[in-house]
Amino acid sequence: MSNKIVNWFKYASPQSFYPVAGKMIPWFWVLAAIFGVTGLWISFFVAPTDATQGEGYRIIFIHVPAAWMSMFIYVVMATWAGLGLALNTRLSGMMAQALAPTGAIMAFLSLWTGAFWGKPMWGAWWVWDARLTSALILFFLYIGFIALQAAIDDARRADKAGAILALVGVVNVPIIYFSVKWWNTLHQGASVSINKAPAMATTMLWGMLIMALAFWMYSIAVALTRVRAIILEREAHTEWVKELSEVKQ
Amino acid sequence: MSAVFAIIRRDLLLAMRRKSEVLTALFFFIIVVSLFPLGIGPEPALLRKIAPGILWVAALLATMLGLARLFAPDHADGTLEQMVLSPTPLGLLIAGKIAAHWITTGLPLVLLAPVLGIQFDLDSGAQGILVVSLLLGTPLLSLIGAIGAALTLGLRGGGVLLSLLVLPLYVPTLIFGAGAVEAYISGTGAGGHLSLLAALLVLGGFFAPWATTAALRIALE
Amino acid sequence: MLSATSLSCVRGERHLFDGLDLAVGPGEWLHVQGENGAGKTSLLRILSSLSPPAAGEILWRGQPIKTLGEDYRREMLFLGHHGAVKEELTPLENLTLAAQLDGTSLSEADAMKALARFGLRGREDLPVRFLSAGQKRRVLLARLAVRQATLWILDEPFTALDVKAVDMLSGLIVEHVTGGGIAILTSHQSILLPNGKVLVL
Numbered sequence: 001m002s003n004k005i006v007n008w009f010k011y012a013s014p015q016s017f018y019p020v021a022g023k024m025i026p027w028f029w030v031l032a033a034i035f036g037v038t039g040l041w042i043s044f045f046v047a048p049t050d051a052t053q054g055e056g057y058r059i060i061f062i063h064v065p066a067a068w069m070s071m072f073i074y075v076v077m078a079t080w081a082g083l084g085l086a087l088n089t090r091l092s093g094m095m096a097q098a099l100a101p102t103g104a105i106m107a108f109l110s111l112w113t114g115a116f117w118g119k120p121m122w123g124a125w126w127v128w129d130a131r132l133t134s135a136l137i138l139f140f141l142y143i144g145f146i147a148l149q150a151a152i153d154d155a156r157r158a159d160k161a162g163a164i165l166a167l168v169g170v171v172n173v174p175i176i177y178f179s180v181k182w183w184n185t186l187h188q189g190a191s192v193s194i195n196k197a198p199a200m201a202t203t204m205l206w207g208m209l210i211m212a213l214a215f216w217m218y219s220i221a222v223a224l225t226r227v228r229a230i231i232l233e234r235e236a237h238t239e240w241v242k243e244l245s246e247v248k249q
Numbered sequence: 250m251s252a253v254f255a256i257i258r259r260d261l262l263l264a265m266r267r268k269s270e271v272l273t274a275l276f277f278f279i280i281v282v283s284l285f286p287l288g289i290g291p292e293p294a295l296l297r298k299i300a301p302g303i304l305w306v307a308a309l310l311a312t313m314l315g316l317a318r319l320f321a322p323d324h325a326d327g328t329l330e331q332m333v334l335s336p337t338p339l340g341l342l343i344a345g346k347i348a349a350h351w352i353t354t355g356l357p358l359v360l361l362a363p364v365l366g367i368q369f370d371l372d373s374g375a376q377g378i379l380v381v382s383l384l385l386g387t388p389l390l391s392l393i394g395a396i397g398a399a400l401t402l403g404l405r406g407g408g409v410l411l412s413l414l415v416l417p418l419y420v421p422t423l424i425f426g427a428g429a430v431e432a433y434i435s436g437t438g439a440g441g442h443l444s445l446l447a448a449l450l451v452l453g454g455f456f457a458p459w460a461t462t463a464a465l466r467i468a469l470e
Numbered sequence: 471m472l473s474a475t476s477l478s479c480v481r482g483e484r485h486l487f488d489g490l491d492l493a494v495g496p497g498e499w500l501h502v503q504g505e506n507g508a509g510k511t512s513l514l515r516i517l518s519s520l521s522p523p524a525a526g527e528i529l530w531r532g533q534p535i536k537t538l539g540e541d542y543r544r545e546m547l548f549l550g551h552h553g554a555v556k557e558e559l560t561p562l563e564n565l566t567l568a569a570q571l572d573g574t575s576l577s578e579a580d581a582m583k584a585l586a587r588f589g590l591r592g593r594e595d596l597p598v599r600f601l602s603a604g605q606k607r608r609v610l611l612a613r614l615a616v617r618q619a620t621l622w623i624l625d626e627p628f629t630a631l632d633v634k635a636v637d638m639l640s641g642l643i644v645e646h647v648t649g650g651g652i653a654i655l656t657s658h659q660s661i662l663l664p665n666g667k668v669l670v671l
Contacts, residue, residue: 085463140417147413151404154482160467161400165414168396168460172418175449179421182445183428237483255570259559266558266597327552334518336544337573470521 012089014231015240021224028221035214042207056120059113065212067110067131069219070138071173073103077145078170081163091227093159094234096166097149098227102219104142110135130184134177141169155234252337253345260349263322270315271353278311278358282365293370300369301379301430308358308383309419312390315354316415317408319346319398320465333469343465344458347395355387371430378433378443385446386426392450392457393418399464421449471495472517472621472652477526479512486512487671490526496620497665499643499653504671510656511551511625513671517654518548518623530621544572547619549627553610557599561585561609564598568613576616584612588638603630611639614646622646624655 043061050057077099084092114132115125126132145165152158235241242248264271285303286296323329323346332342362383363376371379397415401407429442473493479486486509494500502510516523519535519542528535535542555564562581569576585594588608598606607630614622622643628636643653644663655661 137417137420140413144410144414144417147410148400151401151406151410157467157470161464164396164460164464164467165400168418171456172421175421176417179424179445183424251575252571252573255567259556259563259567259571262563263556263558325552326556327550327554328556330520330548330550330552331554331568332571333520334543334546334548335572336540337571338540342571 012087012091014091014094014235015238017091018228018231021228025221025224025228028217028224032214032217032221035210035217039207039211039214042203042210047203047207048201053121056117059117061207061211063110063113063117064208065215066106066113067135068212069215070103070106070110070135070142073099073106073219074138074141074166074173075170077103078166081159081166084159085163085167090156090159090234093156093163094227094230095223096162097159098223098230099219100142100146100149100162101226102222104139104146106215106219107135107139107142111139128184130177130181133180133184137176137180138173141173145169250341252335253341253348256332256342256345257349257352260346261352264349264353270318271357274311274314274354275357275361277314278307278361279365281307281310283368286368296369297371297434300366300371301375301427301434303369304362304365304379304430305383305386305423305427308362308387309390309416309423311358312354312387312394313412313415315350316394316398317401317411319350319395320402321398321407324402324468329465330469333466339465340458340462343395343461347391347458347461350395351388351391355383355391358387359383375430375434378439379430381443382426382429382439382446385443385450386422389422389446389450389453390419392453393422395461396457396464399461399468402465402468422446425449472528472530472654474517474528475526477513477516477528478524479509479516480524481509481512488525490671492669494652494654494667496650496652497647498667499647499655499663499665500667500669501661502654502656502669502671508671510671514548514623514625514654514656515550518546519543520548545619546621546623547614547617548623548625549610549614550625553606555598555606555609558597560595560597561590561601561612562594564609565612565616569616572617574618580616581612584615585609587615588612588635604632604635607631608635608638611635611642614639614642620651622651622653622655624653626656626658628657628659628661 039061043058047058047061049055077096080092080096080099083089084096111132114135118127118132119125145162148165149158149162152161232241232244232247282303285299289295289299320329323332333339335342359380362379366376366379394411394415397411397418400414401411404410425442425446429439429446432442433439471494473491475491476488477490477492478488490513492500502513504510512521515521517528519528522536530538530542530545554568556567559567562578562585565581565584566576566578569581582594585591588611590605590608590612593601593605598609601609611627627639631639640661640663643655647653647663647665
């Protein structure tokens, strides 16, 4: 047992994580491509045309996985942040910093595709639906996190301050979601709410799940690439970075 | 505990000696609220409908104004260092500072709100709910805001960054606060909103000083 | 009584010092010297528990200050570059409120006596912002005299003081140290006080 812990801590140092991440990245790209192609093929050619929504509904194969990822990444980010505060490991803060832009992009993607979906469905680019509104606020939370980290010059302080913000945010996300939902049900008349699609076809569900997997793999690959860049930047003064073949050239 | 009251007394004393800061936020509140009828038109039915939202958003922005100065002066003159090094737990001192912030910025808004409610033709029942919702909600604004103020302490562009961090977190308070008054006006009763607001206040009162303390320690390291 | 072993301090990418050892006992004082940017202030902030060291440990009465927490802070007094003196408050209010924040109480008579000792008689009720820079520093020194602490950590205490105030402060430190106290201070000037140790960074 204790052996295992030692092992994990070994990979928690940027120096040993850097080459491991480098080896893992291509695999995640390959998986992302496989799942992406399969998922898109199912969503465009296999999944049946929706009885009520026609062909336009197919954007949910992007929209729903993006929305899932945007929420999931925030939780992962907050977990890394909490680990960093509790164990004082440097890598945790770097991981949180690397995940934030991907999370923000996912949130933005879910908003954007939501608007594309909304126009043909409800005749408006934007409706104050509970889920869309929560996604918008989640996007703001990501932007706040990125802006805070960017404003702090000292990397360690940036990590810790960002960690506290991420933890405060993760406590607030359910509260925000609940309050927005509550607000939405009170104002039923003023807006249109998305009704659950009546009994989604199995192929649609499969398509969505496989697309979600593709998004996962993409996010991991991108986050690992970014964390490698962050490691290089922050550890530029150390000997092991200067010894790296890609740096020496 | 005496240290908590000491810091509240000190901050109130300081606020008395530089009244302009408190008064600026108060007049900002009054002016913003008064601008809306000018922008929208004087139709009483419409004004009555939007009054809770306007008063609450204005209260939110007015609280934001003083937030950047919550810890900045103490940071600049070294008082914050002394607070961190004081034998009194920092969390208590911070709770005292947040309480003082609410007394100087939140409480005046609560007291002033009924007067501004008249501009929007709110009846006395709605006025009462507005006051209660602000009474429960404005301390929450100070509590959440303190976290943001501590995180952005001493950073360039701190003020703008502060609003970026804090305003999204204000969403639930705004929804339940303004919602309480709206629910009362529409006849569904404000009880649910107000109890949720109270629950949030308890939660915030427990966690916010703790998070603020952690953020301040990081800022001072 | 205060000892530190293999302290190191990193600011950004620069290592200010590594493997620093020091020990100061009762009745001694330590003069921390060094070039600008050598890490004098950083060392004092680490010793005062304001910032954690990158490596190493600090012991107070044989126990790590990290675990002592409040018990350490009660016995320690730190004066940084900024005096923690509020411009809008009077010297008297500054003294009594600072004592209350520390969880102790200071009678008005004691506060007046301390202010008088530093030549601030008659200015007790004038907001500090109307005082001269030297007088502001004296308000700070009065705080040294009233706060009960065994360990004094003073960062550049002699700055902005006139000759007379320098003598007063020196007297205060001697009094503190001969009474069994400990003082750690930085200063660009050489200080002639008995029982001193020197640490060059």
